[in-house]
Amino acid sequence: MEIDAAAPSGYVVRRATREDLREVIRLNRENLPENYSEEFFEEVLESNPETFLVAEEGGRGGGKRLAGYIMCRVEIGFPLVGRAPLVKKGHVISIAVAPEHRRKGVGMALMVEGMNALRSRGCSEVYLEVRVGNAPAISLYRKLGFRVSRRIPGYYRDGEDAFVMARSL
Ligand SMILES: CC(C)(COP(=O)(O)OP(=O)(O)OC[C@H]1O[C@@H](n2cnc3c(N)ncnc32)[C@H](O)[C@@H]1OP(=O)(O)O)[C@@H](O)C(=O)NCCC(=O)NCCS
Numbered sequence: 001m002e003i004d005a006a007a008p009s010g011y012v013v014r015r016a017t018r019e020d021l022r023e024v025i026r027l028n029r030e031n032l033p034e035n036y037s038e039e040f041f042e043e044v045l046e047s048n049p050e051t052f053l054v055a056e057e058g059g060r061g062g063g064k065r066l067a068g069y070i071m072c073r074v075e076i077g078f079p080l081v082g083r084a085p086l087v088k089k090g091h092v093i094s095i096a097v098a099p100e101h102r103r104k105g106v107g108m109a110l111m112v113e114g115m116n117a118l119r120s121r122g123c124s125e126v127y128l129e130v131r132v133g134n135a136p137a138i139s140l141y142r143k144l145g146f147r148v149s150r151r152i153p154g155y156y157r158d159g160e161d162a163f164v165m166a167r168s169l
Helices: 018-031 038-047 106-120 135-143
Strands: 011-015 052-057 068-077 087-097 125-131 147-152 162-168
Touching: 011 106, 018 038, 018 052, 018 068, 018 087, 038 068, 052 106, 068 106, 087 106, 106 125, 106 135, 125 135, 135 162
Parallel strands: 087 125
Antiparallel strands: 011 052, 052 068, 068 087, 125 162, 147 162
């Protein structure tokens, strides 16, 4: 079932392009401690263009600062939610919204559009890792129906544990 994906008023959510990558990398570095090489972003965009999305303020023209992004990829693996054999799973690798655009529904719209795109690509579930102390993100994922499927001790470089959260699509 498709989830209603309306972006909040004044924003558009669309597929990322190669021209967006500089902005995406800036958002990643400024908003998350988990950073990746430029090549990694390029590789995910090339292999999963349907599920790499950006949010921007619409109707502004000019200044191309993005409000947020979500980078997801399709993987094959054992299900976290169901009991089927190998399934196509969507992995939310990274999501961030710039501080001045938060609490307006942009993160929610990126997640919903990302999940719809993963479903269109044949995924039966979606999962992600999140710091156990990241209350805003955990709250967003819970609102979307994600549940904790396990806890990975010391998952992050600074030693913090991760929750793996998942839901079916
Ligand atoms: C997590 C993040 C993407 C949320 O983006 P956002 O655009 O502010 O989220 P939304 O406005 O769509 O919020 C949707 C819901 O998420 C929850 N939420 C978001 N921010 C929250 C906060 N600071 N405290 C508590 N709940 C919060 C709320 O349930 C909220 O619904 P509400 O506003 O009706 O209460 C954003 O805070 C962010 O980029 N954080 C830094 C990067 C990060 O942690 N990424 C996730 C890594 S796993």
